[in-house]
Structure formats: C-alpha cells, structure tokens
Amino acid sequence: MTAVPNITLNNGVEIPQLGFGVFQIEPEETKDATLTALEVGYRHIDTAEMYGNEKEVGEAVRASGLDRSEIFVTSKLNNGFHAYDDALKAFDQTLTDLDIDYLDLFLVHWPLPEVGDYVETWKAMEKIYEGGKVRAIGVSNFQPHHLRRIHGETSVTPAVNQIEVHPYLAQEEVRAFDAEHGIATEAWSPIAQGGVLKDDTIVRIAENLGKTPAQVTLRWHLQRGDIVFPKSVTRSRVEENFDLFDFELSEVDMADITGLDKGERTGPNPDEFNYVPE
Ligand SMILES: NC(=O)c1ccc[n+]([C@@H]2O[C@H](COP(=O)([O-])OP(=O)(O)OC[C@H]3O[C@@H](n4cnc5c(N)ncnc54)[C@H](OP(=O)(O)O)[C@@H]3O)[C@@H](O)[C@H]2O)c1
Numbered sequence: 001m002t003a004v005p006n007i008t009l010n011n012g013v014e015i016p017q018l019g020f021g022v023f024q025i026e027p028e029e030t031k032d033a034t035l036t037a038l039e040v041g042y043r044h045i046d047t048a049e050m051y052g053n054e055k056e057v058g059e060a061v062r063a064s065g066l067d068r069s070e071i072f073v074t075s076k077l078n079n080g081f082h083a084y085d086d087a088l089k090a091f092d093q094t095l096t097d098l099d100i101d102y103l104d105l106f107l108v109h110w111p112l113p114e115v116g117d118y119v120e121t122w123k124a125m126e127k128i129y130e131g132g133k134v135r136a137i138g139v140s141n142f143q144p145h146h147l148r149r150i151h152g153e154t155s156v157t158p159a160v161n162q163i164e165v166h167p168y169l170a171q172e173e174v175r176a177f178d179a180e181h182g183i184a185t186e187a188w189s190p191i192a193q194g195g196v197l198k199d200d201t202i203v204r205i206a207e208n209l210g211k212t213p214a215q216v217t218l219r220w221h222l223q224r225g226d227i228v229f230p231k232s233v234t235r236s237r238v239e240e241n242f243d244l245f246d247f248e249l250s251e252v253d254m255a256d257i258t259g260l261d262k263g264e265r266t267g268p269n270p271d272e273f274n275y276v277p278e
Contacts (some may be wrong), residue, residue: 004043004245007227009159010182013136015072015105017222018244019044019229021188027053033233034060038071040242046162046186046229048076048109049094058098068100076109076140077125080276082116087124095133103134107162111139111146114274118146119153126156138162140188141270144177151181162186163270165226167196167217170261175226186227189266191217201260205253212240219244220257 006014020037022030022045030053034045038060047057054075061071075098081090091106108125111118118139125137138160139147151157161178165171165187178185196202197213206216214230218241221228230241249257268275 004041005222007184007225009136009184010157011136011159013104013159015136015160015184015227016042016044017227018042018218018242019046019072019074019227020238021046021229021231022053022057023048023051023231025051025053025231025233027056029233030056031060031063033238035064036235037238038064038066040235040238042238042242043070044072044074044229046074047098049078049090049097050076050109054094054097055099058100061098061100072104073098073100074105074107075103076107077121078277079110079112079115082108082112082118082121084120084124084127087121088127091128091134101133105136105138105160106134107138107140107160108142110141110273110275111143111270112274112276113146113271115276118142119149122150122154122156122158126154129156136160138183140186141273143270144174146270147177147181147183157181158183160184160186160227162188164188164265164267165221166190166192166266167199167202167220167257167260168192168262168264170258172258172261175224184227185225186229187221188229190221190228190230192266195266196260199260201256205249205256209247209249211247214241215244215247216249216253217257219247219249220254223249223254
C-alpha cells in the first residue's frame with residue numbers, strides 16, 4: 001500500500017490528503033465505522049459538532065491503539081455559536097465531547113452571512129489558536145468575498161477552506177482564490193454523495209483504467225491537489241476509497257472530468273444559508 005501523501009498547511013502543520021468523513025453516520029455506528037477506517041489505514045477523520053457524533057469519533061481514536069499524534073482530527077464550530085464568547089465555549093465543548101487533549105484542525109462550519117459577523121467569529125478562532133489546543137484553524141463554505149473580509153480585518157490566514165467540490169461543481173474560482181492566498185482547499189462530498197458515479201465520462205475512464213468510478217473521481221481530486229475525506233459505512237467501499245495510489249489519470253482524463261462542471265450543488269449555497277439550530 002502506498003502511503004497517503006501529506007499536504008503542508010500554511011503554518012507548517014501536515015495533513016493527510018485522504019481522510020474519512022463521518023457526516024450522516026449515526027452516533028451508534030460511528031465508533032465502528034471510524035475504527036474500520038483506521039484499520040484500513042486512514043489517519044485523518046473529519047467530524048463536526050453538527051454531526052452529533054464527536055463523542056463516538058473520540059472513542060474510536062482512543063480504542064484504535066494508535067498514538068493520538070498519528071491521527072489528524074478535524075471538527076467544526078456549529079452554527080449558533082458565532083458570537084465571540086460562544087465560539088470559545090463551543091471549542092472547549094468539542095474537546096470535552098471528543099474527550100481528546102487537542103484538535104488538529106478546527107473550522108468555522110458556515111459563514112452564515114446574515115447571522116452575527118463571521119469576522120468576530122474568526123477573531124475567536126484566533127484566540128482559540130493562541131490557546132494551543134488546536135494545531136490549525138480554518139473555515140468551511142467561505143466564498144472569496146468572505147475570505148477577503150477576514151484577510152483585511154484579522155491577522156491569521158485560515159489554513160484551509162472546506163467547500164463542496166466534485167465533478168459537477170469544480171469550483172475553479174474559489175480554489176484559485178484559496179491557492180493564491182496559501183489556503184488549502186478541502187473538497188466535501190467529493191463523489192457528490194454518489195451522484196457522479198453513473199456519469200458516462202467517469203464510467204468510461206474507470207473502465208479504461210480498470211478502476212471504479214469512485215476511485216477515478218477521488219483520484220481526480222488528489223491530482224488537483226485538494227484534500228478529500230469520502231464517507232462510507234460499507235467496509236468494501238472504505239477500502240475501495242483508500243486504494244487510489246497505483247494509477248494516475250492522464251491530462252486528458254483530468255480535463256474531461258473537470259469539463260463535467262455544471263455548477264450543481266448537493267448542499268446549500270453559502271451566500272444564502274443562514275440556518276441556526278434551535
Ligand atoms: N463542511 C461541510 O459543510 C460539509 C458538508 C458535507 C460533507 N462534509 C464532509 O465531507 C465528507 C464527505 O461528504 P459526504 O459524506 O457528504 O459525501 P460523499 O463522501 O461524497 O458520499 C458519501 C455517500 O456515497 C456512498 N459511497 C461512498 N463510497 C462509495 C463508493 N466507493 N461507491 C459507491 N458509493 C459510495 C456512501 O454510502 P454508504 O455510506 O452507504 O456506503 C454515501 O452514501 C462528510 O462525511 C463530511 O466529513 C462537510
């Protein structure tokens with residue numbers, strides 16, 4: 001098995017380019033699913049307070065027998081905690097729920113442009129970072145105009161921007177902005193929750209290479225330089241999604257897949273999404 005490459009973030013912290021996402025995994029399934037991923041070889045887990053399964057992710061990390069330093073753990077500040085003091089408390093609660101001493105990466109989950117002010121939230125993230133219990137801080141679902149405000153009004157550049165990216169939403173503009181500012185792009189819903197796997201172009205390329213449509217799609221992300229963490233509760237798929245390092249897509253295959261972009265989201269548009277749980 002070829003090792004998963006690391007990406008070096010803008011503060012020198014290294015993140016495995018391929019991880020395991022736990023969105024929509026029921027809490028009672030999360031410990032086993034995460035342990036399966038760790039057994040298969042994943043060393044990067046992406047969770048969030050919003051997913052309701054931080055506790056079980058923490059249990060898996062501790063039960064894995066791996067040293068804490070071998071696993072990269074990301075969580076996210078939930079909507080509803082954007083005010084400065086609320087964000088500080090929410091970070092402490094996330095560490096308590098995961099029951100681990102530090103996080104590797106903590107993200108503002110959504111900008112929520114009409115709820116409070118994400119610049120104030122980012123100032124709280126800087127305070128959390130200064131506290132030393134998180135190795136890197138970043139954002140999720142931020143558009144370039146949100147990032148420009150952070151850049152102009154605060155001092156720490158986000159280490160990552162986690163956004164929806166897949167062949168039907170190639171996100172060239174946001175990815176280019178991220179790259180220009182030293183922000184790593186993380187691609188969420190990398191296979192569009194399964195929605196791109198029957199695409200004729202992706203199926204054709206997969207058949208030519210003797211790989212699956214999911215592997216071809218994930219390989220496209222890796223060759224673009226993005227960080228991915230596909231989710232699956234199915235062991236064979238968890239293995240399949242990790243088996244990406246014995247083939248390469250040609251420039252033509254890469255361009256054909258990028259050419260499938262039709263600006264189609266599976267999730268909300270960050271400029272319009274202002275949902276805060278009760
Ligand atoms: N920041 C954000 O706002 C945000 C939003 C969404 C997601 N995320 C993160 O991104 C991660 C991944 O995104 P996602 O969970 O939305 O979607 P995804 O990884 O694109 O797709 C997951 C779905 O595809 C199926 N699947 C997985 N591998 C497969 C394969 N090899 N062949 C066929 N089907 C396969 C899974 O089914 P089974 O599980 O039944 O096998 C599941 O239904 C999340 O878990 C989360 O960590 C972040």
